[in-house]
Amino acid sequence: MELEERYGSGVYPKVPLRLVKGEGAKVWDENGREYIDCVGGHGVCIVGHSNPYIIEAIEAQAKKIMVCSETFYHEERALLYKELLEVMPHYMGSVFLCNSGAEAVEAAIKFARILTGRKKIVALKRGFHGRTFGALSATWNPKYREPFEPLVPGFVHVDPENKEELESVIDEDTAAFIFEPVQGEGGVYPLSGEYLKFAQEVCKSKGALFISDEIQTGFCRTGRFFAFQRYELSPDIVCLAKGMAGGLPIGAVVLRDSLGKIPSRTHGSTFGGNPLSCAAARAAVRFMRENALDKRAEELGKLFLEGLKSINSSLVRDVRGLGLMIGVELKKRSAPYLKALADEGVLALQAGPTVMRFLPPLVINEDEIKFVVDKVGRVLSGNGSN
Ligand SMILES: Cc1ncc(COP(=O)(O)O)c(C=O)c1O
Incomplete structure (x- = not known):
C-alpha cells in the first residue's frame, strides 16, 4: 500500500484493502477476510474470478x-x-x-x-x-x-x-x-x-x-x-x-x-x-x-432488485437496474455507506455521488445475493457497523 501511494500517479482514490485472491463472486483480503465482490473490477468480472x-x-x-x-x-x-x-x-x-x-x-x-x-x-x-x-x-x-x-x-x-x-x-x-x-x-x-x-x-x-x-x-x-x-x-x-x-x-x-x-x-x-x-x-x-449467463442474470437480477426494493429505509430515493446491473440511489452521498458495506463483507461501487452500484460476477448465487441484500439493509437502516 505504501509503495502504491508513493509511486502511483495519484489518479485513483483507493479503498484501503489489499486483495490477494478471488474465486467466483468472492474475493479475499490479506488477512483472509472474505467479501462478496459487487465491484468485479468495475464490471469486468462477468464469468467470475479465476474462472x-x-x-x-x-x-x-x-x-x-x-x-x-x-x-x-x-x-x-x-x-x-x-x-x-x-x-x-x-x-x-x-x-x-x-x-x-x-x-x-x-x-x-x-x-x-x-x-x-x-x-x-x-x-x-x-x-x-x-x-x-x-x-x-x-x-x-x-x-x-x-x-x-x-x-x-x-x-x-x-x-x-x-x-x-x-x-x-x-x-x-x-x-x-x-x-x-x-x-x-x-x-x-x-x-x-x-x-x-x-x-x-x-x-x-x-x-x-x-x-x-x-x-x-x-x-x-x-x-x-x-x-x-x-x-x-x-x-x-x-x-x-x-x-x-x-x-x-x-x-x-x-x-x-x-x-x-x-x-x-x-x-x-x-x-x-x-x-x-x-x-x-x-x-x-x-x-x-x-452456462446461459444471460438467463441467469435475468433471474438473479430480479431477485436482487426485489430484495433491494424491499429494504425499508428513509435513506433510499430509488432502486433501479436491469439484470445484474443495479443502482440504489440514496438521498445522501453514498461513499460512507459503501465503506460501511465493505466493513460488512460486501464490495460495491459508486455511480455519481449518491448511487450505490452493484455489478457482481454473473456466477453469483442466490445465497450470496441474499447476503448482500441483508448487509445493504443493515447499513441503510443504521444497524451495520456504520
Ligand atoms: C459505457 C462505458 N463506455 C466506456 C468505458 C471506458 O472503458 P475503459 O475504462 O475500459 O476505457 C466505460 C468504463 O467504465 C463504460 O462504462
Whole structure:
C-alpha cells in the first residue's frame, strides 16, 4: 500500500484493502477476510474470478504463442471473430479488436466519421464513454471534461428524454449517435425503449450511424447477451470491452456488414487481436453460452432488485437496474455507506455521488445475493457497523 501511494500517479482514490485472491463472486483480503465482490473490477468480472475456462485457455495459449500482431494471421483471432459474430444479430459482419473500452469508443467514432464522411457525433447527457480524448468528448460529465479542454470538436450532447431536441440535432452532417442502453457511470439509468427506438428511426432517416456502447451492459450483464437486444434495437456499430475476455484487457467494435470494410491503414493497435486475449475471450464467450449467463442474470437480477426494493429505509430515493446491473440511489452521498458495506463483507461501487452500484460476477448465487441484500439493509437502516 505504501509503495502504491508513493509511486502511483495519484489518479485513483483507493479503498484501503489489499486483495490477494478471488474465486467466483468472492474475493479475499490479506488477512483472509472474505467479501462478496459487487465491484468485479468495475464490471469486468462477468464469468467470475479465476474462472477455470479462462485459466485453461490462457495457459494453453501462453505455451504456444503470445505475440502475433495483426500483420499476420492467427487462428484464435479468426475464431473469435466468428464466435463473437455468432452471438450478434445476423446482419453484423466485421470486428475490430483493441484493448479497452475507451479504445473501442475511439475506434467507433473514427469509423463512423470515415464511413459516412460526416463530422458531428451526438451523445447523451449523463453518458459515459471513457477518458481518452475522443471518448471523453462523447462523455458528458463536466467534472471529467473541463480540466482537459479543448476536447475534440463536433460533439453535441442531448437530453435522453427529449425527442424534439434529438430530432433537431441529428442532421445531414451527423456521423453517429452514441448511447449506453443503461447509463452506468452516470448513475445506473436504464433508458426508455421508446426514446431509443425513436433515436434509431431518426438516425436511419438522416443516414447517421446508431452506436450502442455495450462496454458495461454487454456480455449478459442486463439479462440478454447485449442490452440492445432487450430493447429490440438494431445498432449499426456496437462497442465492447470489460468482461469480454474474462479479465484480460480487450475491446472490440462490431460493425454492420453492409457498412463494408474500413479503409486499410486508417486505424490500428499494437496489442489489438493478440492471441492471449483472443483465446481468453473465446473461452469467456463459450462459458457465457454454455452456462446461459444471460438467463441467469435475468433471474438473479430480479431477485436482487426485489430484495433491494424491499429494504425499508428513509435513506433510499430509488432502486433501479436491469439484470445484474443495479443502482440504489440514496438521498445522501453514498461513499460512507459503501465503506460501511465493505466493513460488512460486501464490495460495491459508486455511480455519481449518491448511487450505490452493484455489478457482481454473473456466477453469483442466490445465497450470496441474499447476503448482500441483508448487509445493504443493515447499513441503510443504521444497524451495520456504520
Ligand atoms: C459505457 C462505458 N463506455 C466506456 C468505458 C471506458 O472503458 P475503459 O475504462 O475500459 O476505457 C466505460 C468504463 O467504465 C463504460 O462504462
